[in-house]
Amino acid sequence: MTNVQDEAVTRLDSAVSEVFETMLERSCDPMEGEVDTVEGRIVARIRFTGTVDGECLLYASQATASVTAEALLGTPSEPHDPMVDDAIGELCNMIAGGWKSKLANPDSDCSISTPAVTRDGLEGYRTQFGTKFSRNYSFQGNVFGVVLAF
Amino acid sequence: MRALIVDDSAVMRKVIERALRQAGLELTEVLQASNGEEGLQMLRDNQGASAPLALILSDINMPVMDGLQFLETKRQENLAQGVPVVMITTEGNESFVLRAIAAGAQGYICKPFTAEQVKVRVLPLLRAA
Numbered sequence: 001m002t003n004v005q006d007e008a009v010t011r012l013d014s015a016v017s018e019v020f021e022t023m024l025e026r027s028c029d030p031m032e033g034e035v036d037t038v039e040g041r042i043v044a045r046i047r048f049t050g051t052v053d054g055e056c057l058l059y060a061s062q063a064t065a066s067v068t069a070e071a072l073l074g075t076p077s078e079p080h081d082p083m084v085d086d087a088i089g090e091l092c093n094m095i096a097g098g099w100k101s102k103l104a105n106p107d108s109d110c111s112i113s114t115p116a117v118t119r120d121g122l123e124g125y126r127t128q129f130g131t132k133f134s135r136n137y138s139f140q141g142n143v144f145g146v147v148l149a150f
Numbered sequence: 151m152r153a154l155i156v157d158d159s160a161v162m163r164k165v166i167e168r169a170l171r172q173a174g175l176e177l178t179e180v181l182q183a184s185n186g187e188e189g190l191q192m193l194r195d196n197q198g199a200s201a202p203l204a205l206i207l208s209d210i211n212m213p214v215m216d217g218l219q220f221l222e223t224k225r226q227e228n229l230a231q232g233v234p235v236v237m238i239t240t241e242g243n244e245s246f247v248l249r250a251i252a253a254g255a256q257g258y259i260c261k262p263f264t265a266e267q268v269k270v271r272v273l274p275l276l277r278a279a
Contacts (some may be wrong), residue, residue, distance in 0.1 A: 016229060022262035023165070073164055074173075086161045093159075093211075094261045097240025112240065114211050 001013050005133055008099075014060035015098030016137055019091065024071040028139040042085060044117045048100065054129050054150025056096035060088060064142040076139035089115030093145065122147070139142055152201055154181040156189035156208040156220060157238070161263075166207055166238060166268070173207075173269035175276075185212045186220030193229040199212075204235050205276060208255075210239040210246060221253035234275035238263065 013030050020028035043059045060068065062084075069087035071078045077084050093115045100110055125147070132149040153170065155163045163182050170177060178201070183189035189208065196203060210217035217237055224230065237250045237259035247258050257271045 042163055069161070072161060074168065083161055086159050090159045093240055097242070097261065101240075101242050109245070110243075112211065114213055133183050137216045 005098075005131060007135065008131070008148060008150075009135065011102040012095070012135060012146060014102060015095050016146065018098055019094045020139055023094065024068070024139070026071060026139050028137050031136040031138050031143065041119055041121050042117065043086050043120065044085075044089045044115045044124060046092050046096035046115055047095070047113040048110055048150065052100065052103065052110045052150055054148070055123070055127065056092060056099065057147040057149075058088060058092035058095065058144060059147070060142075060144035064144050067140075067142050068144070081125050085117045085119075089117040099148070108128070151175055151177055151204045153177055153205040153207065154183065154189060154203055155190060156183045156186060157276045158184050158209065158212040160184070161269070162209070162238075167269040169263070169265040170205075170207075170272070171269070172265040175272070181243065185210070186215030186217060186223070189220050190215070190223055190227070190229065190263075193224060194227070197229070203230055204208055204279070205272065206230060206233055206235045207238050207272075208235065208279060210237055210241045210250065221250065221255060225254045232279060234272075234279050236272060236275065254273055 006114060016028055020026050041061060042065045042131055043057055046056045048054045065084045065088050066077050068091060069084045070089050096112055127149040129149040134145055134147045136145050155166050157163050167180050173217060181192050183192055208217045208220055234256045235254060237255045238259045240261045240262035250258060256275050259267060259271050
């Protein structure tokens, strides 16, 4: 990995950890190794525009997304509950916002979009941005992935 | 006490309401809007209500009408004057904070947040109002 990617990964790990500890009261750790082992069907996407052009994608299986929504809300989620997609979108939003706020110049002019959530998985995903990396994370045995491209 | 929460995420509206209750606020009603335009309409509908709103919390990044435009339009229409407004958003950089304060926000909370942070930011505003 290049220095730029190393720094981006460190910032991403920190942002993910902060979101989980603060909002879900759970620890969440990065996983080493292959990144395509996550069975991701639900995908949330946030776009960065401005001094940083790019995108952040968070993808998770239905089971992991349901557990995440329950942890965030403190209540059980129903099957096909729209709150599950909403929770994954908001999680992506907070992680992308946290990553952006940890940039070398956090006051630089960079805005983030509202989250877009689909159930199309990541098959066929291509990005227009030059630097891209994927990272898996695990909390209490539940695995999800994050893709950052800029 | 009545409050208005403006956020495009229903999950976040629930999380914010829970944080307000954990902060000790005795909420009798929580109005919920999914964007600034809906929030403005609720403020217009509530003009002259027997139990006025005591607090407004709003996100910034929202479709249809964002939180900054919500604040600016609210001020132009003289809606909910004197009611404290706290922005809760992932946009934590200084330029957004300054723009929100210039548009009429009294407080600012960055996501992710704890219930304690909500308490520390909101309670002094309610005491001062």
